Amino acid sequence: MNNFLPIIISRSQSSNLMNFFVPIIAIVLTLITGSIIFLLLGFDPIYALYTFFISPISSSYGLSELLVKATPLALIAIGLAFCFKNNIYNIGAEGQLTMGAIFGGGIGILFHDTNAFWLLPLMIFAGAIGGALWGLIPALLKNKFNTNEILTSLMLVYIALFILDYLVVGPWKDPNGFSFPKSRAFSESGRMPLLFDGLRVHFGLIITLFLIFVSWFVFSKTMFGFQLKVSGFSPKAARYAGFNQTTLIFLAFGICGAFAGIAGLSEVSGPIGLLYRDISPNYGFTAIIVAFLGRLHPVGIIFASLIIALTYLGAEDAQLFLQIPSAVGFIFQGLVLFYLLGAELLINYKLAFKKT
Amino acid sequence: MNDLILDIKNISKSFPRVIANNKVTFGIKKNSVHAILGENGAGKSTFVKILYGLLEPDEGSIEYNNKPFEISSPAEARKNGIGMVFQHFSLFESLSVRENLILGIDETMSYSNLEKKLDNISSQYNLPLDLDAPITSLSAGEKQRVEIVRILLQDPQILIMDEPTSVLTPQEVESLFVTLNALVKEGRTILYITHKLEEVISICDTVTIMRNGAVIDTSSTSNFTAKSLATKMLGQKLDDLKTNYDHIKNEFNFEVNNISCEFNDPFLTDLKNISFKVRIGEIYGIAGVAGNGQSELMDILTGENINISSGEIIFNKNKIQNLGPQKRRDLSISFVPENRLGHSAVPELSLSENILLSQFPKNNFLKNGIILKNNIDDYANDVIKNFNVVTPGNDAKASSLSGGNLQKYVIGREISSNPKLLIISHPTWGIDAGAEHAIRESLIDLAQNGTSIIVISQDLDELLEITHKISVIYNGNLSNAFNTNEVEIEKIGLLMGGKDE
Numbered sequence: 001m002n003n004f005l006p007i008i009i010s011r012s013q014s015s016n017l018m019n020f021f022v023p024i025i026a027i028v029l030t031l032i033t034g035s036i037i038f039l040l041l042g043f044d045p046i047y048a049l050y051t052f053f054i055s056p057i058s059s060s061y062g063l064s065e066l067l068v069k070a071t072p073l074a075l076i077a078i079g080l081a082f083c084f085k086n087n088i089y090n091i092g093a094e095g096q097l098t099m100g101a102i103f104g105g106g107i108g109i110l111f112h113d114t115n116a117f118w119l120l121p122l123m124i125f126a127g128a129i130g131g132a133l134w135g136l137i138p139a140l141l142k143n144k145f146n147t148n149e150i151l152t153s154l155m156l157v158y159i160a161l162f163i164l165d166y167l168v169v170g171p172w173k174d175p176n177g178f179s180f181p182k183s184r185a186f187s188e189s190g191r192m193p194l195l196f197d198g199l200r201v202h203f204g205l206i207i208t209l210f211l212i213f214v215s216w217f218v219f220s221k222t223m224f225g226f227q228l229k230v231s232g233f234s235p236k237a238a239r240y241a242g243f244n245q246t247t248l249i250f251l252a253f254g255i256c257g258a259f260a261g262i263a264g265l266s267e268v269s270g271p272i273g274l275l276y277r278d279i280s281p282n283y284g285f286t287a288i289i290v291a292f293l294g295r296l297h298p299v300g301i302i303f304a305s306l307i308i309a310l311t312y313l314g315a316e317d318a319q320l321f322l323q324i325p326s327a328v329g330f331i332f333q334g335l336v337l338f339y340l341l342g343a344e345l346l347i348n349y350k351l352a353f354k355k356t
Numbered sequence: 357m358n359d360l361i362l363d364i365k366n367i368s369k370s371f372p373r374v375i376a377n378n379k380v381t382f383g384i385k386k387n388s389v390h391a392i393l394g395e396n397g398a399g400k401s402t403f404v405k406i407l408y409g410l411l412e413p414d415e416g417s418i419e420y421n422n423k424p425f426e427i428s429s430p431a432e433a434r435k436n437g438i439g440m441v442f443q444h445f446s447l448f449e450s451l452s453v454r455e456n457l458i459l460g461i462d463e464t465m466s467y468s469n470l471e472k473k474l475d476n477i478s479s480q481y482n483l484p485l486d487l488d489a490p491i492t493s494l495s496a497g498e499k500q501r502v503e504i505v506r507i508l509l510q511d512p513q514i515l516i517m518d519e520p521t522s523v524l525t526p527q528e529v530e531s532l533f534v535t536l537n538a539l540v541k542e543g544r545t546i547l548y549i550t551h552k553l554e555e556v557i558s559i560c561d562t563v564t565i566m567r568n569g570a571v572i573d574t575s576s577t578s579n580f581t582a583k584s585l586a587t588k589m590l591g592q593k594l595d596d597l598k599t600n601y602d603h604i605k606n607e608f609n610f611e612v613n614n615i616s617c618e619f620n621d622p623f624l625t626d627l628k629n630i631s632f633k634v635r636i637g638e639i640y641g642i643a644g645v646a647g648n649g650q651s652e653l654m655d656i657l658t659g660e661n662i663n664i665s666s667g668e669i670i671f672n673k674n675k676i677q678n679l680g681p682q683k684r685r686d687l688s689i690s691f692v693p694e695n696r697l698g699h700s701a702v703p704e705l706s707l708s709e710n711i712l713l714s715q716f717p718k719n720n721f722l723k724n725g726i727i728l729k730n731n732i733d734d735y736a737n738d739v740i741k742n743f744n745v746v747t748p749g750n751d752a753k754a755s756s757l758s759g760g761n762l763q764k765y766v767i768g769r770e771i772s773s774n775p776k777l778l779i780i781s782h783p784t785w786g787i788d789a790g791a792e793h794a795i796r797e798s799l800i801d802l803a804q805n806g807t808s809i810i811v812i813s814q815d816l817d818e819l820l821e822i823t824h825k826i827s828v829i830y831n832g833n834l835s836n837a838f839n840t841n842e843v844e845i846e847k848i849g850l851l852m853g854g855k856d857e
Contacts, residue, residue: 223722223725224725230705233703236699237698237699239660240658240699241681241712241714242659242681
């Protein structure tokens with residue numbers, strides 16, 4: 001007799017080739033599903049997909065905007081890779097980003113009328129410290145009390161957002177801002193230099209590429225990267241080798257938090273130029289998708305960040321030209337993640353309808 | 357007609373490379389407690405799994421109540437009145453006792469009916485239960501009670517108990533025996549799987565002794581003493597050993613003094629006052645049936661667990677009980693734990709990368725935290741060559757190697773550092789005869805060259821073949837050590853079964 005519902009059986013050997021193709025399969029399936037959704041909404045799917053994915057990057061301005069969005073995504077995602085490789089599920093990058101923006105932005109507000117070469121480096125440093133400290137809280141809780149880092153890091157996101165909220169309506173409110181919930185603007189030397197005249201793509205991109213290179217080096221060439229990998233694959237082997245799991249947890253969270261903090265600071269000192277409530281369109285959460293879509297690999301993460309950044313831009317264009325709510329962008333992000341996880345499952349497991 | 361409830365005829369079952377059951381034939385009398393006694397790997401579990409429908413036999417037949425009996429799933433076994441209590445419980449920890457009992461029932465039953473049945477069972481068989489308690493809050497004995505009640509709800513004729521006392525306290529054991537007696541008085545039959553001699557004699561009526569997959573004897577327990585049971589269980593072991601004692605120096609370089617460790621976990625065995633000493637060049641064996649504290653002791657010897665309650669470990673005059681594994685390696689101690697995949701090697705990584713798991717002072721693998729890939733590759737190639745590891749190359753994943761080849765590689769990695777002390781658990785577990793021979797030979801060579809070796813193994817033949825000294829671990833206690841070439845095999849057998857005299 002056959003089962004009506006399939007059961008899931010583990011495959012003895014998963015195909016390396018298919019493993020490589022997982023992200024591509026996920027993207028193709030997302031596009032197909034996307035066209036069906038557009039069709040059901042009454043749009044010509046080809047035109048809609050064009051509006052969503054091609055037209056936003058068919059100008060130099062569009063390409064620059066793509067890089068502006070991809071910069072924080074890639075930087076946070078590579079930071080998350082330090083945690084995820086070690087099987088630590090830090091979901092709180094958004095909070096670490098916010099704290100980075102608060103620490104770095106705080107320096108920017110303090111020196112709002114100073115113009116000096118040291119200001120931006122100091123802000124970046126403060127941003128990294130802020131993010132790292134916020135990341136170390138769930139690490140400390142996990143090491144001390146064995147709390148679940150998924151919950152604690154997520155809860156800390158909302159605490160960070162409320163702290164930012166309080167600061168921009170309270171003590172850090174711009175005295176000349178007509179009571180708008182925003183801070184003073186940073187001075188010119190507290191802003192990320194622009195890479196091209198007239199385009200918003202900024203120095204944060206260079207920092208991101210540099211840190212991605214450093215991460216690649218750490219992952220593939222150093223003992224620390226090896227320890228992260230071994231602990232992720234097999235905690236017992238890590239114990240046998242004598243790796244210190246407590247230290248690894250602190251380091252992974254600290255590095256991830258610092259990267260997210262720098263990403264947050266780059267946003268406020270880059271395109272924004274001051275602190276206000278909505279500094280990030282959920283970059284910290286979306287970066288989780290980027291990290292997995294990029295298979296936790298530095299090069300993969302670069303490509304994944306560009307693809308996901310495109311869903312942000314596409315959503316804006318779709319709202320403008322097709323009158324579709326920009327939330328469609330989140331639908332695409334959700335679809336990518338859904339198909340990614342699904343494809344991954346089916347590579348390691350197969351469905352069986354036969355009774356065993 | 358006869359009074360056998362189960363008549364087992366010529367049951368055979370083979371797995372790749374091993375015959376787990378070889379023409380198993382015996383009968384189980386209705387209304388009795390029937391023991392199956394044997395060492396690890398004697399074929400007890402395989403046989404019980406066949407009876408419970410988890411495995412299908414290659415050949416042979418079973419008659420149940422004088423009718424042919426063929427089943428293909430545990431559900432069918434339960435429907436036919438055969439229930440089993442596993443050594444590891446299958447309960448939902450976060451649910452209450454009542455919810456677990458309801459989930460275990462195959463048929464539909466009204467709630468009040470269930471309660472009435474439960475009341476009966478609880479009072480009749482000395483099985484008090486708090487229905488609203490969550491499973492997590494229960495002791496191991498209480499959890500086992502829930503398992504037994506769950507099975508009794510289906511009114512089984514035969515109850516299979518797999519090593520039921522291994523997780524129980526002595527008081528819980530006593531109350532379990534009361535329950536078992538009540539069940540038998542009622543006309544049920546109990547099949548009792550164990551390696552503990554005392555229990556066979558005290559509560560079982562008949563015993564079937566298995567060794568190497570075959571039935572050695574089936575007889576009334578009144579015909580046996582603990583000693584004669586032990587002899588039958590172990591058989592005649594090789595006795596013309598030519599272990600060489602000449603190279604051993606009369607100087608101890610490793611001492612364990614009164615190590616005790618409490619875990620507060622029913623699935624771990626507390627260690628009680630363990631002491632032993634190893635000479636330079638000596639191979640010291642620790643025998644025992646699985647689950648008597650071997651892995652707990654191994655974790656303490658390797659430094660993976662440094663939270664001992666009391667005692668000290670001394671190596672070359674250094675107290676090392678508080679040092680982690682890497683610090684111990686720095687003193688030239690190397691380890692090979694029992695599990696290859698995921699413990700002494702990471703299956704997802706290449707052979708070269710696996711070298712990095714254990715580093716010794718002489719190894720030149722790192723410079724300022726950066727991995728020197730060439731040095732590791734060279735080391736891996738040497739291990740592959742010197743220990744005849746069959747693999748396409750040092751970049752092959754550890755998971756792609758056969759058990760024997762991976763074990764040769766892991767042991768090779770540890771031995772190549774020329775350690776002063778090697779601590780190894782189950783060196784030839786689950787590997788083919790060729791690799792087994794090669795590994796034993798390399799251990800003997802290593803000892804000849806002045807390395808002290810501690811071998812923990814359930815394979816008594818192996819220990820008798822390679823060790824100079826042997827002791828037995830039982831329920832967290834370690835016996836005195838005997839010279840392997842002089843000790844009587846019955847003595848070891850009695851100690852393994854928990855009998856001192």
